[in-house]
Every structure is written in C-alpha cells, then in structure tokens.
Amino acid sequence: MTINYQSMGEGKPLIIIHGLFGTSDNLKAVARELSDEHKVYLIDAPGHGDSDTVVPLSIANMANAVSDFIKQLNVGPVQILGHSLGGKIAMEIALANPELISKLIVADIAPVQYKPRHDDIISSLQAVPLSTLENRKDADEILARKINEPGVRSFLLKSLVRDKSKPGEWMWRFNLDQLSSDYNELIKSNREGTYSGPTLFIIGSESSYVLPEHRGEIVGRFPNTKAKTINGAGHWLHAERSVAFVKICRDFLSE
Template sequence: MKLHHRIQGDGAPVIIIHGLFGDGLNWGGVSRILKDSYRLILPDMRNHGRSAHDDDITYPTMAQDVVELMDELDVPSAHIVGHSMGGKIAMTLALQHPERVQSLTVVDIAPKAYPVRHRDVFAGLKAVADAHPESRHDAEELLTEHIQTTDVRTFILKNLERTDDGFAWRINWHALYEHYQDLADFPITEGQYTGPTQFLVGELSDYVTKEDQPTISRLFPQATGRVVGGTGHWLHAEKPELVARWIDGLIHG
C-alpha cells in the first residue's frame, strides 16, 4: 500500500512509525530536534491519518508497507524508530528485512501478544461515529462518557475531521476494532536482528516487563534497554529531548 508520508530535514534517513490511533505528526517534539541532523520520514500507517483503509492489519503486511515506501523514496536502508503498534511494525521489519534496517529503536512495547486493551477508546469512537456530532465540543462530550483521561481524549480527537454529515473519524476505527486481535498479537517468533537495537521504556508504563527480557534478547541479541524516568506509555511526548538524544546516540554508536 502506498503510504501518505511527510519528510523533514536532510541527512541519514530515519523512519519514525507511530502507534495505534496516531499518525506521522505524533512525534512532533522529537522531530523538531532530529530534523536538523537527519532526513525524517514520517508515514501514516494504513487505516491511520491520510493513508488508505484496508482490512488487512497484520504486522507483516504493515512492515511491507514500510519497505514499499522505502523503495518509493529510493532508501535502501534506514534507522527505524517505532512506538507501541509502530514498535511492533519496526520489530517485524527488522526481523523480516534486516538488510533494510541500520538501527532499531523500539519505544514502550515488547515482542509479545498483549491482552485486550482500549475497550474504552473503541466505545468512545463508536459513540461519536454513531452520533455524527456537529461540533468538536459535542464529540468530546461523547468521548468523555467513555474516556476520562484528558490527554487520551485530546490524542483521539486529533483524528476527527469535518464532513458533509457532521464530524467523523479519519481513522478506519471499525477495521481496527474488528481486527484488534491482529494488533494485540506479535506473530514473529523466529529469526534475529543483530544490528544496533534499543528498547526505551516508560518508568510508569506496564507494557514492557522483566519477563520480556529473554524474548527480546533472543530476537535482538544486541538490544539494550533504557528506562525513561517519570514517564508512561507516551514517553516520546513527555520527554522528547531525552528520547531524541538516545535515538541520536544509537545512530552514532
């Protein structure tokens, strides 16, 4: 699939892959720092942002989308960064196409299947979709019934756009919901990526635990781990300067 994407800066290519419900603009704080040194490629993954919709939402398929984007841009290999769902895409890309990955930064996700999360988010998405609200304020009121955290509501509302029939979601929320198990899973259990790798973990997040270390070490034998103090799952938004410094540090070895 041809992905909508943005390019910022010039230099060695760095592809940053966003997480679930996000788009290529989510890493604004980190991008503003790194674009002075690198050519940043910021795709909207399928069913997100301005990219096309499709019911195939497996990680091998989404990793192939990134490979096709690299081919389109004539990028033989790149430094790959991915958060959450994007981290799983990045890991899949590194394991299945290691020759295309110069270094790998995985942000607050592990190579494993997760239990069902985001029930509240999907309930809010459905409520807004069914109501066709006439204003963002009305949409936020509907979301508030399901999502109590202001930051999460603000993040989700970035996907709202005006249409001829009121406000609607830009993301393909229904396909994401119907195929959520594919997103929760991590189907790659074989192979290795032996290039430079780091896992950045939010201190207050429960997405990556000590129990994940054996699997990480088996699939990514050069992996190191860093804990970003005082942050949760969106550590790149909470401490962009630190995350940018660690990405730059891995690239320069």
C-alpha cells in the same frame, strides 16, 4: 498501497512510525529535533491518517506495506523508530527484512502477545455520531463516559475532522471499522526470527507495556539490543519527557 508521509532535514534516512489511532504528526516535535542530522520520514501507518488500509490490518501486512515504501525510497538501509503499534511494525520489518534496517529504535512496546486494553476506547469512538455531531465538545463528552484521562481524549480528538466528502459530517482520520475488526491482530506477538543490527528499546518507568518478563522474547529476537528507561515517563514517553527521549535517540543514532 499508498503510504502518506512528511519529510524534513538532510542526512541518514530515518523512518518514524506513530502508535495506534495516531498520525504522522504525533512525533513531529521529535522529528524536528532529529532532522538537523537526518532525513526524517514521518509516515501515516496503514489504516491511519491519509495512508491506505491493508486487509486484514495485521502487523505483518502493515510491515509489508511499510517495507515496500522503504524500497520505493531507494535510499539503502534506513534507521527506524516506532512508538507502541509503530514499534511493533518496526520490529516486524526488521525481523522479516533485516537488510532494509540499519538501526532499530522501539519506544515502549515489546514483541509479545498483549491482552486487549483498548476495548473502552474503541467502543467510545464508535459511540460518537459522526453524521449528526455538532462539535468536538460533544464528542469529548461522549468519550469521557468511559475514558477518564483528558490527555487520551485530547489525543484521540486530534484525529476528528470534518468530512470533506460529506458536508456537515465528521470523520476519524483512521479506519475505525478495520481497526476494530482486526484489533486482535494488532496485539499479537511479532514473528519469530532474529534481527542482529543495533537495537534500542526506550521504556517509560511508569508504563506497563515493557516488563521484566518480556526480556527473553526481546533478547531472543534482538540479540544486539540495549535498553534505556526514562524515569517518570509513562507510555507517551516521547511527549512526557521529550528532551530526554530526543537525547537518547540522538546518542544511539550517532553511535
């Protein structure tokens, strides 16, 4: 199992994990800001970017793969920051292997069972004819049939690239077939257990991913936790309010 990553900076190790359908580039601006004090490892989550895929593509299996990567780094306990699906993976690592994690930051996700909310995105991605597609504009028009938000389409299209192994064809930089097949695994709650290390939840005030009714499941698993809300930010809080997001992370990591 190979985890692809980028690294930058020097200092205490910090692992950053992106969300569903993303790559290690998604939080690169955050990584650059934090790399003045930390050795930052931006990873492609399993089944994304240039990392291998685990089968099934479950939270537990993804967390095990990233845990093995952390052990291979051989740098001692690491700080970890995960956004959305990356936050689920980060929480699972902390609950399953607390000795690997010195501090945990979870960006706009809770350790709870979620209802499906990506059906239109998955079906839209599947509708793009990769073997005959002419250009990105045509792909955007296909996605726009069900995905109204230009920002979401733009994010997805960042992972649409030419397939070097098949001249003239395109490919997604995530394993769409496996993500689709195992989607119900990705929205399950995190395992039971406790991580007592310092934990921070960063929440977008306009997001529906972390709600007041989730507090019990959060505190039950992460008793040493605090929460910060970024006003005016939605689920993509690290991009929408980047200055505030970086400051909150920096303050917590320096405590």
